[in-house]
Amino acid sequence: MNAFLMLLTLKTVSAAGEIQQKILTIGVVPQFSPRELQQRWQPILHQLQHETGYEFTLLASSNIPEFEKKFETGIFDFAYMNPYHLIVANRAQGYQPLLRDHARALFGIIVVKQGSKIDDILDLSDKIVAFPAPNALGAALIPRTEFATKFNISIQEKYVKSHSSVYLNVALGSTDAGGGVMRTFNAQPAHIKNKLKIIYETTRVAPHPLVVHPRVDNSVKMGVLQAFIAMDKTEEGRSLLDKIPIKQVGHATIEDYKNLLDMELEAFYVR
């Protein structure tokens, strides 16, 4: 009887959940233009809908502050964001990571000009260091935090708007060093890469997670997770996931981001 009730309740809840959460909202950090985001994400949402039977809609944000405001107010049911945002979102709305890329780790690099006398982070003291932007997680936020907290040096920060600018400034000698990530470094043309030397890699953290709002039913959460895992297993799905980019879908917990939480990045986050 009890089991029957349980089953009934479950069914009722689920039915109610189905009705309530008929349309699920997804937010994506505006790392690309809204149009490009749409192109990358819409096929995935379509696939999710097909797998789970739920309806998904992509809520666009024109810039990072708008995105931050939206997840802080809990508008998104699901959201794809950087690890620092996860910390903020978790604290504000209790968003939990659902899945992440298990193939990669997120870390920053410090480059200097090839042939430069600077070999160590400590040499960077009072030197001009170029960063794309103050809050860029791998390229600026983590290094800056580590410079201050881990190495106790102060530097002159120069925000040069893009990763490419960072590498150019370092390569041409306009700045003494620069912060970047491995992916953008590798994307540089050879004649620039050849002029650069990586002297430091920051602490590695888990990469961008897909977070879920606590109000979303567990079954929905599981359904979405299962759908991603299923996608990861088909060739068609893999090509869709590469665009996010996620190389290998895996379950994520808040525990995965523990070291990030310990870093106290917020002190260095520029608002």
Added chain:
Amino acid sequence: MSLQKKIVYPFLFILAFLMGGAHFVLLPWAIEEQLEERLISERRQLSLLAVALEPDIISLDLATIHLTLKELENNVPEWQHIMLTNNESIMLYPVELEQNVFAAIDDTSPVLLQNLYFDDTVIGYLKVKLNFSNVIRKIEERFIFIEILLFIIIGSVGLLNYLIQRFFVSKPLEALARSTRRISQGDYTQQYLQVKTRKDEIGDFVTAFNRMAVRLEKREKQLTEAAKQAEAASLAKSQFLAAMSHEIRTPLTGILGMADLLINSNLDMEQSSWASNIRGSGRILLTILNEILDQSKLEANKFELNPVEVDIIDFIKAIEQLYKPQAQEKGLTFQIHIARGLPSLVLLDDIRLQQILTNLLNNAVKFTEKGGITLTIGYSEVPFGKQETEIIHDKGRERQQKQQIFLSFSLKDTGVGIDESLLDHIFQPFSQADNSISRRYGGTGLGLSITYQLIALMGGDIQIKSELEKGTEITFGIITTVLSSVSQEERAQRIEQNNKQNLLPQNQLSDWQSKSSLVILVVDDVEVNRRLIQAIFKKLGHMVETAVDGYEAVQKCKEKTYDLILMDIRMPVMDGVEATSKIRALEKEKNKAQRQQTSHMTPIVAITADLDKHQIAKYLDAGFDQIATKPIDYNSLFSLVNNALSEDVLILHRNPVGEIDELGTVDSVLQAPQANQFDQMLEEVAGLLREGHVAETTQIEPELIDSLGDEVLLQEMEEHFNKMYAESCLYIKNRLSVLETEEKQDVRERVISELHMTFHSLKGNCKSFGHELAAELATRIDQYLKSVESYRDVNVKILHNASRLLNFLNDNKIIRAYSTAGKKILTFVKIFENQKL
């Protein structure tokens, strides 16, 4: 330079000038202008770029800067290189820079500099290397396009001009030039009619030209017509002359023949002299007729040469024989020089060459009063041009390796000479020349014209040089073919033989005898001719029958067989050729009927007045055995008859020297030499000479030739003697004329003694030089003058007669007593002795 070129060249010059100007002046100017403008505009753009880049410099957004500048470098072709440095001289763009990129600075690639500011502080420098080669290229391309356009426009204007000029001016002019050439060559069918309707200057010109051509054509037609008429008239005249000459010749033949017979009949001296005159005049008339006939044939281009094998030495010797006496008679020297190595046997028309030389020599002798005549015969290679034509002429005939030579004759006299003004006309026929010549000198005036034309026919030419009162030199040459060259010795031998042969006097009818009596048929339509031939053969003891035409002759042959037939060619009813073929056919039948092994053919000799060499073959085909020509020369006729008979039936019989008494009867010798008898005798002898009896002219005794042996020396001596002889004759005559008027006895005696001495020396000289008659006469007179006691008693009349006779002998070159004339004189001289004068 042609008109077309004159028009096209300025166009080409203008074109070249304009294109050169555009390319070498306008183009650089335009480029400079354009570059200046572009530089200003590039500078403006650079300053704008600087302003745009300033924020990115400040924010060090190199990625954006790189993007922008790379974009500029890639898309603005003029901006070849851009360099951006900050105020610390750190290069911000590009990442790497080739060395010296900004170093080379010239017009086409200037470098611009621009400072970048932030609040009046220089924060960087922008350096741009521009490249205007594209700009320049574009301008150049545009210019080339313009130049091509210019070329096409001016070129087409020029071409159009050329074509217009060519079509409207040059072509009509060329066509006109062609027409003019054709018209000048006499072709009037090519009038230039094409642009008649064109109403421009050329059209007017063409119209005028055509009008002129039409008039020219008309005029030329008139002229041609006139010339044709004149030619036809001249031809008609020539034909008339030829016909007339022929017609006159036939009766003349009769006259001459009859005169011959008359002379050989029993006539007294007076009658004989008249007959001789008839014959002499007839011969002169015949010569004139022959000249007219020759001239007519030459004018009508119907004259044909008949070259035969001639021994040139013999030929010249014969000429000498004819003229030396004539010259000497006038007291002139006559010399012949023959070039060494002269080929003796040549191919030439000897009759015509003799005619030429006769004409010239007659004149030389006629017009020379003192001095002498020299004939030089030489030879040389045939002049190039003449040989050419001769070879072409020779084509088709058998071409043996016959050498041709140019035989030249040079006749020099010391006569009266010819006025320079007449020299040009001298070789023209009487019809065109100044007839005062013929009026002055007698004759037909055709001789030299014929001579000239004959020489031309023989492939040679004639030149005449003359000076009044000094003499004349005539040189001419003819082309002959050498048949064989004879050595000097052979020639000498031949000359000797010739001399001996020429000792033989010309034969008289009475010199001929017949071995047997023949039955002869004489066929001629002209009675005189029949009678003449009949008389000749009857005199020689033959039976002669006559027929008036070919038909009668054939009829007679049917009835009777003759030993010989003498047949005229041109006869009415049936001519000689037809009659002969009929007679031959008759004989064939007869022979067949009698089945004789050896066929009998009656010898038939043609006798014709006009022998054309083309007809000889025809006559021989018809069956004639021999062909004789009129007027009848019985010497040649008899030898032809002998040939036809294949037997010498008619033979020469001569009275041996010494049998003189047979001629003069004892009675006549005993008669006293009366004055009239003396005169009669001289008249008789003169008549004989006029008739053409040749008296002996060789004066040298055979012994003398042998003893001297040297011909040249002999000749010199002979000439010396002749001079002396002539002088003696004249001297005697002069001395006697002195006696006529001189009364003083002692003077008369002295003159006679001088005459005696002269006769005495003449006696010896004449004997040594073989002057038989003169020697005889001189001997008699010498004896007579010796016999008288005193020169006072001398009968001057005898001396007068002796002088007359001596001069007569000298004038007529009578030397020896072989001929009739000589015999007569010798007889007369012997009377002197008998009468013991």
